[in-house]
Amino acid sequence: MTDHNKRIPTQHVVGFVLSIALTLLATWAALGSNLSTMWIISGIMILAVIQAGIQLFMFMHVVEFESKNGHVPWNMMFHGAVLAAIVVAGSLFTMSFGFTHDHDEEEHQYEQQENDDQEQQDEGEHEGH
Amino acid sequence: MSSHELKTGPLEYRTQEGQMTILGFWIFLAAEIVLFATLFATYAVLFGRTADSTPPAELFEPGIVLIMTFLLLTSSFTCGLAIHEMRRGSVKGLRNWMIVTLILGLSFLGFEIYEFIHYAHEGATLQSSAFWSAFFTLAGTHGLHVTLGIGWVILLLIQVTKRGLTPRTSRKFFIIGLYWHFLDVVWIFIFTSVYLIGMVV
C-alpha cells in the first residue's frame, strides 16, 4: 500500500507542491486581495489547517497499517486539535469580559450593571463598619 | 518486553519496542500540540496589547517571513525524502537528504535570529510589552525546538554512520522525521496567525 521501493516518492512531491501553493495563496489572500478582514482570517486559517493535514497524512504517515498502532496516532492528533481549539477559543471567550463590545446598547447595559455593583459594594461597606 | 522481530515491513516497525516508541512519540506530539496551543492562546489574548512599544504591523515584513516559510517547508520535504530513502534501504540517500534538511533548518534559524535582533533594534523586546512577550515566547519556543531538532539530527547522523540501518537507528530517524514535520505544522500556524494576521489587522 505504500511506495517504499519507488525511486520518486510521488506523495511527497505532490504534498510539497501543494503546501507551497497553499502558502502563496494564503499570502495573496492576506496581502493582495480585497476581502474583508473577517474573511481573510477565516480563509487563511482554513488553508493552514489543510496544510497541517497535508503534513500529517502525506509526510508523517499518520495512518500506516504496518505501524501496528491502529487508530491511536490520528486519534491523538484529532484530540490534540480539539484541545487546541478549546484552549485558544476558550481563552478568547473567557478573557473577553463582556466589556469589549462596541455595540452601544450593550455597553450601556454593562455601565448600568457596573453602577449597580458599585452601589451594592458601598452598601456592603456601610454594613461592615 | 518481547524481542521478537518481524521479517517484513519498514525496519522501524519490526520490533515491538520500535512500535511502542513511535506510538509514544505520537502521544508526545499530542502534548506538544497543546503546549503550542497554549502559547497561541496567550498570544491571541494579548494581541494588540503593545503599550508604548512599536505595533507589529510596522515591523512585520512579508519578504523575510516568506523566505523563512519556504525554507522550512522545503526542509520538511527533504526530511520526508530522507525517510523515504531510509525505507528503500539507502543510508547514503538518508544521510544526504538529512544534511540538506539540516542546512535548510540552520538557514531558517539564521533568519529568525536576524529578525529578532532587528525587532530588538526597533524597540520590540521580550520586556517591552505584553504583546511582544507573547510574540517572542511563541516564536522563540518554536525556534528552540528547531535548534534542539538540529542537534538531535547531528547525533543520529553519527549513529547511523557507525551502526548502519538497524531497527533502532531507523526508528530514531523515523521519530526525528515526525518531529521535524510537526515543527513545520507549527510554523504554518505561526506564519498564518501571527505574521499574516498581524499584517492584516
Add this chain to the structure above:
Amino acid sequence: MQLDEFFVTGEPLIYAGMVSIVLVSAAILFILTYFKKWGWLWREWLTTVDHKKIGIMYILSALAMLFRGGADALMMRTQLAFPNMNFLNAQHYDEIFTTHGTVMIIFMAMPFLIGLMNVVVPLQIGARDVAFPYLNALSFWSFLFGAMLFNISFVIGGSPDAGWTSYTPLAGAAMSPGPGQNFYLMGLQLSGIGTLASGINFMVTILKMRAPGMKMFQMPIFTWSTLITSFIIVFAFPILTVALALMTLDRIFGAQFFTLTGEGMPMMWANLFWMWGHPEVYIVILPAFGIFSEVISTFARKQLFGYKAMVWAIILIAGLSFLVWVHHFFTMGAGAFVNSVFSISTMLIAVPTGVKIFNWLGTLYKSRINNTVAMMWSLAFIPSFVIGGVTGVMLGMASADYQFHNSYFLVAHFHYVLIAGTVFACFAGLVFWYPKMFGHKLNERLGRWSFWFFVIGFHVCFFPQYFAGLDGMPRRVFTIIPEWMPLNIISTVGAFGMGVGFAIFCYTIVYSYRYSERETSGDSWDDGRTLEWATPTPIPFYNFATVPHVDSQDAYVKLKEEGKTTFEEDELEPIHMPSNTGQPIIFMAFLAIASFGLVFEWMWMAIAGLLAGIVMMVIRSFDYDEGYHVEVDEIKRTERSARGL
C-alpha cells in the same frame, strides 16, 4: 547574597525544622554507612527501572509528603482554633497554606496514585514492565527532586506565600520579590516533566502491552481509569508547563504576561492555571474511582455492576473536565453569558459521577461483604464523597457562587472531595495491594483504629467548615473573630483526630513489618479477580513466568476456575528485561541543580546544570543497551521458591 538572606531566620518553628532536617539526614547517612548499605541502596533502588520498586518509592515519598502537608494543616488549625492566636504570624501562615495546598495536590495525591498505578497496572494487564522503564525512572526522580526543591524552600530562601493557585499580580515579581515564588515555579516545572512522561508511559503500556487476547473492554477498571487519567495528563500538563514558564519569564526575565505594566493581563494566569487545574482535579480523582471499584468488587465478591457504564462515565468525565475551568473564577467578572455556559457544563459533570455512585451501590446490593479495612475505606468514601459532590453542584451555580466563593464553604467542599475521594482511595489502595508490595498484610485491628480516627476526625474537621463559610468566614485568613470560634474549635479537634489516625497508620506499617504473617499465596484476599493476584508473592522481578491468554473480564476468576497459573512449565521461554541504569537519577539531579540556580537567579548555575542535563541526553542517545535475558532455569528456580513448590 548574605548567608542570613540565604537561610530563613527568626522563626523558632523553622529553626526546629532545620535542626530536625540535619538530625534526620545525619541519622540516615550514619545508618547507611554503619550497615554498609550504600551499594545496596544504589543497586537495588536508586538505579532500578523495575515498575514495582519505582511504585514503592513513589508511595513512600508520598507518605512523607502527606506527613509534611499534614503538619502544615495542624499548624494552621492550631492558629485558627481561637481568636487572636499568636502561634503563627500572618506571613508564616500565608507560607503554610501555600505549601500545604501545593504539597498535598502535586507532591502527595498525584505521586501516591502514580505509585499505585506503577505497582498495579502492569500486573493487571499481564505485562512484565511498563513500556519505557528508563523513562519511568526518570519520571520518579524528576518528581522527587521537584518535591525536594519545593520543600527545601522553608529553610532556604523562604517559602512561596501566594497560595497554591499563585494568582498574579500577587505572585508577580513586583509584589512577591525574592526566591519564594520561584521555588513554586521551578519545583512544579521539574516534577511536571515527570508527570507528563508518566502519562505517555502508561498510555503506551496499556495500549500495547496487554496480555494476549485482552480486549479494551476486558481491562480491569483501575487500568481503565489509569488510561483515561494518562490521557488527561497528556493534554493538561503542557498547559501548566507553559503557564509556569510564562510566569518564570515574567519574574526572572522581565516579560510582561501577567504584570500590571506593559499591558499585561493578570487574569490570564487564572485562566491558564485552571485550564490545567480543573483537569488536574480529575487526574487525582479518576484513579481513586478505579481503586474503589476494584476494592468494592473484590470484597463484595461480585463482578463490578455496570462495567461498561462505569467506563463510559469515566470517559465522559474526562471530556467534560476540559470544559469547566471558568467555574473556579466566576467572580472574576467574565460576564453573565460566559459564567452561564460554564455553570451548565459544570453541573453536567454530576451526571456521570452519579452513574458511578449507582454502579458501586449496585455492586454492593445483595452481596456478601467481606468487611476488611480496605473495604471500610471504600464504604466510607461513598456517603462522604456525595456530600462533597452535592456542595460542588451548589458552588457550580454561578450566581450562588458569588456568595460561596473564597469562603470556608469552598474549603470544606474541596476537602470533602479530595480527602474522601483521593486520600481514602490512597489508604484503601495501599492496604489492598500492600501484601503484593511487601509480602505481608497490614494489621487489620490497628487498621480499623486508624480508619475510625481518620474518618470521624475528617467529618468533625470539615463538616463545621461549611457552616463557618456560610457565617462569612473567608478562606486564607490567619486569624478569626470570636463569632467563628465554636465551629473552629470543633474543626481543630477533628484535624487532630485525623493526625492521630495517620500516626496509627504509620505505626501499623512498623507493627505489621515485625509481626504480620508472611504471605504464602499470591491471592492474598482469596477473592482476587484480576491478574495481579495471579502472580506469586513476593512477585518475581519479571512478574509473569508465562503470560496467560485472557478472554474475559476478571481474568483471574476464570484462571482459577480452569486451574491455570502464570507458571506453565512447558510454555517457558527466556524473558527479555531492561537493565538498571543510574542515568535517570543523575540526569534529574543536574536539572534540579539548574532549577535551584534559577530560583536564586544565579544564571551560571542554571546554565551549568542545563548543559550537564543536555550531556546526559546525548549519553542516552548513544546508549544502545539491549537489556538482558532471564534464562528458563532461573525462571524455574525463582517460581518454585516463590510458590513453595
